[in-house]
Amino acid sequence: MRSMAALGLLAVALQTVCIAQVKSPITVSITTPSQVAKIGEAIRVNITVKNTSDHSVKLYKALGPDGQAEAANQIEVLDADGKKLPRIDGPAVQVRGQIYHRQMPMSRTMIRLDPGQSSEDFLILSNLFDLSKPGKYTVTVGHGLRVDVPGADPYLMNVPSNTITVTLTE
Amino acid sequence: MMGCDNTGIGLPATITSVSPSQWYPGKTYNVLITGVFPGNASPTVLPGCDYTEVYVYDNNGYLGMQINGNYIGLTETSFTITVPANTPSETAYVTLTCDGGCSLAQWPVQIGCPAPTITSIKPSTWFAGKEYDDVAIVGTNFVTKDKATTGCPETTVNITAADGSVVPVSAVKVDSQTKITFTIAPPTSDPTETATVTVGTTTNTANSANLATQPQILGNQILFKNKPVNSPLSPPPVAVGQQIALTTPDLPSGMTATKMTWTVDGTRIAGYTPTPASASVQELTDSDLKKANMTFYWVYPENPIEVTYQYCVDIPGVGNQCSEEARAEFEVDGPSDVTVKPSDMTFFISGNPEAMIWSIEFDATATSPPSNDGEYTWVQLITVKEIGDFDDGTGSTCTGGPGLDTQYPYETGLHSEDGYVDPIDSTYEKEERTNSEFHMYLMWNPLTDGSIPVPLGSIAWSASGDVVWSPTSKTWKKISGGTKSDDFSTQSPSFPQWKGGPVTPETIAANCK
Numbered sequence: 001m002r003s004m005a006a007l008g009l010l011a012v013a014l015q016t017v018c019i020a021q022v023k024s025p026i027t028v029s030i031t032t033p034s035q036v037a038k039i040g041e042a043i044r045v046n047i048t049v050k051n052t053s054d055h056s057v058k059l060y061k062a063l064g065p066d067g068q069a070e071a072a073n074q075i076e077v078l079d080a081d082g083k084k085l086p087r088i089d090g091p092a093v094q095v096r097g098q099i100y101h102r103q104m105p106m107s108r109t110m111i112r113l114d115p116g117q118s119s120e121d122f123l124i125l126s127n128l129f130d131l132s133k134p135g136k137y138t139v140t141v142g143h144g145l146r147v148d149v150p151g152a153d154p155y156l157m158n159v160p161s162n163t164i165t166v167t168l169t170e
Numbered sequence: 171m172m173g174c175d176n177t178g179i180g181l182p183a184t185i186t187s188v189s190p191s192q193w194y195p196g197k198t199y200n201v202l203i204t205g206v207f208p209g210n211a212s213p214t215v216l217p218g219c220d221y222t223e224v225y226v227y228d229n230n231g232y233l234g235m236q237i238n239g240n241y242i243g244l245t246e247t248s249f250t251i252t253v254p255a256n257t258p259s260e261t262a263y264v265t266l267t268c269d270g271g272c273s274l275a276q277w278p279v280q281i282g283c284p285a286p287t288i289t290s291i292k293p294s295t296w297f298a299g300k301e302y303d304d305v306a307i308v309g310t311n312f313v314t315k316d317k318a319t320t321g322c323p324e325t326t327v328n329i330t331a332a333d334g335s336v337v338p339v340s341a342v343k344v345d346s347q348t349k350i351t352f353t354i355a356p357p358t359s360d361p362t363e364t365a366t367v368t369v370g371t372t373t374n375t376a377n378s379a380n381l382a383t384q385p386q387i388l389g390n391q392i393l394f395k396n397k398p399v400n401s402p403l404s405p406p407p408v409a410v411g412q413q414i415a416l417t418t419p420d421l422p423s424g425m426t427a428t429k430m431t432w433t434v435d436g437t438r439i440a441g442y443t444p445t446p447a448s449a450s451v452q453e454l455t456d457s458d459l460k461k462a463n464m465t466f467y468w469v470y471p472e473n474p475i476e477v478t479y480q481y482c483v484d485i486p487g488v489g490n491q492c493s494e495e496a497r498a499e500f501e502v503d504g505p506s507d508v509t510v511k512p513s514d515m516t517f518f519i520s521g522n523p524e525a526m527i528w529s530i531e532f533d534a535t536a537t538s539p540p541s542n543d544g545e546y547t548w549v550q551l552i553t554v555k556e557i558g559d560f561d562d563g564t565g566s567t568c569t570g571g572p573g574l575d576t577q578y579p580y581e582t583g584l585h586s587e588d589g590y591v592d593p594i595d596s597t598y599e600k601e602e603r604t605n606s607e608f609h610m611y612l613m614w615n616p617l618t619d620g621s622i623p624v625p626l627g628s629i630a631w632s633a634s635g636d637v638v639w640s641p642t643s644k645t646w647k648k649i650s651g652g653t654k655s656d657d658f659s660t661q662s663p664s665f666p667q668w669k670g671g672p673v674t675p676e677t678i679a680a681n682c683k
Contacts (some may be wrong), residue, residue, distance in 0.1 A: 051463065060589055063550065064577035064672075071576075071591070074523045090565075091568065091682050095560045095598040103593035104678055105554060106569075107575045110587040144523065153518035156527070 014084040025053030026113075028143045028161035034075040036167045039132060045168055047073060047141055051113040059119055060144060063107040067133075070128055071106040074142040074158060077129045085129045085137075100142075127136075127164070137166045178393045183274035188264045192280040196255035203264060205275065224249055228262040228281065230512045259283045259322070260542035275619045283322040284311040286370045294651045295380040296337075296365075297491065300356035303341075307350040307369060307677040309406060316343045327352050331381055332363040351617075357380055368411045378623040392479050393417040400479075400496040409539050410468050410504035413509045413620030417463045418479060429482040432459040436475040436502065438466045442622045444549070446607035448669040450538075469624050471504030471539070503539030505546075505614050508626045508660055509536045515633075515653035519637060526604065526654045534584040534612055538624065547588040547623055550575040550667045552673050556592070559601040570678035574668040575608065586610070594640045594646060605634040611666045627660035 027050050034043045047069050051057050062068035068090075090102040095100040111120055125131065125139065140163045144156040185205040194197055204222065224247070259282030266274045288309040296302055306326065314430065318324040325344050329337040337360070341353040350369065352620065365381045390402040394416055408414060412588035421427060441452040454466050468475065476499050482492040488613035514531040552575035559565040580586070588610065594602050608631050635651030670677065 059588075060591075062576055062590060064580055068576060091558070091678065092564060093598065093682075095563050095564070100216075100595070100596070100598045102558065102595065102599075105590060105592040105604070107550065107552065107557065108589045108591060109581060110589060112533075121336050137256070142523075144520065146529075152525075154516060154527075154529075155518065156520040156522065157526075 001088070006061050020099050022156060025051060025144065026059070026143065026145060026158045027052050027157055029137065030141050030161045030164055032139070032164055032166060034166060035164070036169065039134060039168050039170060041126070043131065044122055045069075045075075045125050045139060045141070045164070046120065047143075047161070048053045048118050048120050049143055050118040051115055054115050056112055058110045058112055058115045058146065060108045061111050061119070061121065063109050066121050067123065068106070069123040069141075070120075071108045072144060073120050075125070075128060076136045076140045076142070078127070079133075080136045084157070085089070087128055088130050089128045093134065096131060118150060129166055130167075134168050137168065139164050139166060153168070173679050181578055183266050185264070185275045185277040187267060188277040188279055190277070190345075192284075193251070193253045193262075193446075194281075194317075194322050195253050195282050196319060198250065198252040200248055200250050202248045202263070202265075203277070205266075206245060216288060219402040223267050225265045225267055226251065226262050226264055226279075227276075235333055246249075249332060250315055253281060253414050257281050259285075266575050283313055283370070286313075286325060288367065288369055291367060291379050296354055298360040298381065299346075299494070301353065301355040303353050305354055306333045307352075307367065308348060309369065310348060311348075311368070312344050314346065323349060323611065326369040327356070329365050329379070330355065330368070331360065331365045333361070335360075337365055337381065361372050390479070390481075390496045391419055392477060393419065394497045394498070400498045402499075405498055405500050407466070407501045407539075409473055409544065409616040409618075410502060410615055410616050411544070411621050411624040412616045413622070414500075415463070415464060415465045415620075416477065418481070421481075421483065425483050427462070427481045428484050429492070430462055431478075431480050432461075432464055433476075433478045434459070434464075434466060435477070437469040438474050439469060442467070442624070443664055444578060444623065444666075447671050449574070449578070450669070451665045451667060461640040465485050465620075465626070468500075468502045468623055471502050472522040473501040475497035475502050476500075484577050486598070503624055505536040505538055505544075508534065508536040508612065508658075510610075510612055510627065510629050510658035512629060512631060512655040515631075515655060517633070517635060517648075517652045519648055520591075521645065524593060524594045524596060524646060525653065526602070526635040526637060527572045527589040528635070530588050530631055530633075530653050530655065532586045532588070532610060532612075532629065536584065537665065544614055544621075545582045546626075547571050547582050547583050547613045547615055548580045549578065549611045549613060549665050550580065551611070551668060553607040554673060555606065556604045556606075556678070557602065558599045558600050559603075566682045569679045569683040570681060572609075572662045572668070573670060573677065574666075576672050578672070590633045592635070594637060594639075596644075596646070600639045601637070602637045603634075605632065607632045609666070611663075613666075625663035625665050627657060627658050627663045628666075629658040631655040 037043055049059055054094045060072035062071035087103055088101050090104050093100050093102055099108045141161040142158040145159050146153045146154050147157050183206055187204050189202050225539055232381050261274040261278050262281050263278055265276040266307045286309055288307055290308045292306050312325040313322055315324045327339055327342050329339055331337055337354045337356055339354050344350050360381050363381050365379045367379055391398045394405050438454055440454045440458055451464045458464055478495045480493050482490055484490050511533050512530055514529055518527055520527050551572050553572045554570040555569045594603050609628050611628045612626045614626055615623040632654050636649040637646045640647050
């Protein structure tokens with residue numbers, strides 16, 4: 001039993017090594033038309049995913065029209081102090097006196113992207129984070145690219161974007 | 171004969187009746203005369219009058235009839251007469267004479283047929299294209315079949331329209347001397363005009379009837395795209411989901427419909443209005459089926475599907491008249507042999523970001539209708555039940571739906587993929603169990619003006635998962651879960667309906683307990 005367990009751990013370790021060596025076939029870039037905006041304005045972030053490989057890839061995308069890019073992307077917003085802002089779009093739950101917002105399930109489909117092709121979508125940042133305070137915020141998006149591993153569960157590879165800044169004023 | 175001087179013969183004779191008093195040509199009658207007939211039976215009463223005789227005269231003089239016997243009693247007498255077959259219809263007079271000369275008394279009798287007269291005709295307006303089985307003429311002097319003779323035939327009915335055309339009649343029956351019934355069916359092509367009814371040989375224009383164009387013939391049409399499509403015409407093929415707008419011609423000026431009735435076979439609806447906010451089906455109501463113009467949609471392909479239309483109008487002086495039913499048979503096309511097969515049903519845990527992830531793909535096959543362009547679209551409804559357990563031992567159950575799964579519309583084509591991601595966060599929850607049920611609908615939307623998507627079928631699938639946080643390995647562990655699917659069902663597919671917009675975190679959060 002012990003040797004079997006050791007073999008299992010070795011297999012997991014090898015898989016982890018393989019996963020780590022996978023090169024991303026896509027690049028992710030973000031822009032915003034609202035680099036400087038007033039508090040309360042809708043902050044739109046455009047996300048472009050480009051297939052830079054020599055083969056087609058499939059991307060997650062929200063089921064339905066554009067504008068729900070958070071369904072397939074992890075968004076990280078840091079304030080001027082480098083503090084990570086929590087999401088506020090989910091229901092609030094209180095655990096040990098602390099309020100959390102649970103992100104809720106979302107349906108999403110997959111789209112095919114041929115080599116050289118790009119996919120564009122967007123999200124409204126101000127709907128997802130508390131941007132009620134003036135200041136400078138940095139935004140990074142990570143696209144969850146599904147990677148299929150023969151004989152094992154698929155996993156999501158987080159492909160990060162460039163970082164943009166948004167300055168909010170009173 | 172008339173103008174005889176009776177002064178010298180005492181009291182004049184009188185006639186009080188002659189029976190029968192109507193004689194038909196070619197017939198022989200024993201005629202009884204009653205009255206007071208002083209004659210040779212009492213010569214003293216009529217001095218100067220040796221004998222009395224009976225003659226029959228017409229307007230042209232002595233009719234030349236054979237009088238058998240000339241004996242005259244005191245109060246009555248009789249004679250036999252055979253009316254010549256060629257005698258015209260006229261009034262003649264039975265005349266009592268003195269010595270074959272002076273007329274002492276006379277009594278009129280009718281020879282042959284008296285001129286018929288028409289008092290009324292009911293109904294007196296006949297619509298072209300419609301049959302009237304019991305038209306009644308009321309009048310006088312009609313000759314019934316049993317009284318008809320060679321010189322006095324059964325009364326006939328002839329009708330001539332103002333344009334000179336003869337309007338055919340049938341089943342003419344002379345019920346009595348005062349009533350005739352018949353059937354008339356003016357041809358559909360007859361215009362509105364006056365017609366003259368002739369009874370026997372007499373034309374009585376005072377009681378002319380009216381021929382009217384049947385209003386339902388003018389208006390009894392079903393128009394599709396402003397063109398008549400009722401039988402024997404055929405409408406162009408249509409498709410399920412195509413807007414079917416049927417109209418009818420305007421009624422003649424001044425005419426108002428008192429009733430309009432449509433029948434529409436097949437499965438049909440008045441509308442389906444999907445928007446991101448809501449989607450509902452509008453049924454075709456009885457009220458919709460009683461309008462001059464009607465818009466609806468067929469849901470399932472079928473051939474033929476029958477549509478009928480009828481209306482009624484109140485015509486002044488005529489009453490309520492209903493049109494013939496106009497019928498149209500539509501060929502309703504639609505996709506056939508539709509199948510949807512699910513595949514690639516996976517479930518895994520993602521570490522970065524932390525989430526449970528399910529996937530499913532749908533591949534559809536279908537034979538598109540030949541006559542219409544259209545597109546296949548997908549719509550998904552969702553029912554969510556989620557349970558989160560937190561590391562302090564508390565937990566919450568959140569439910570949502572059934573409702574629209576994210577925003578509408580979805581993708582088009584015969585292939586769709588759906589994934590479902592449920593974020594899990596080890597900072598505040600240590601176990602999560604979730605179970606979500608979905609209905610993915612495959613719809614067909616013909617690309618014509620005003621069309622709606624109609625359902626071809628749906629497939630139920632579910633995503634479930636039970637994961638726990640391992641403090642030791644700092645990872646989430648899968649206890650159970652997966653993606654399951656039923657078979658695609660095309661049996662009586664229903665429309666996906668929702669309200670309140672998509673199922674969102676907010677709507678689910680509102681139901682957390």
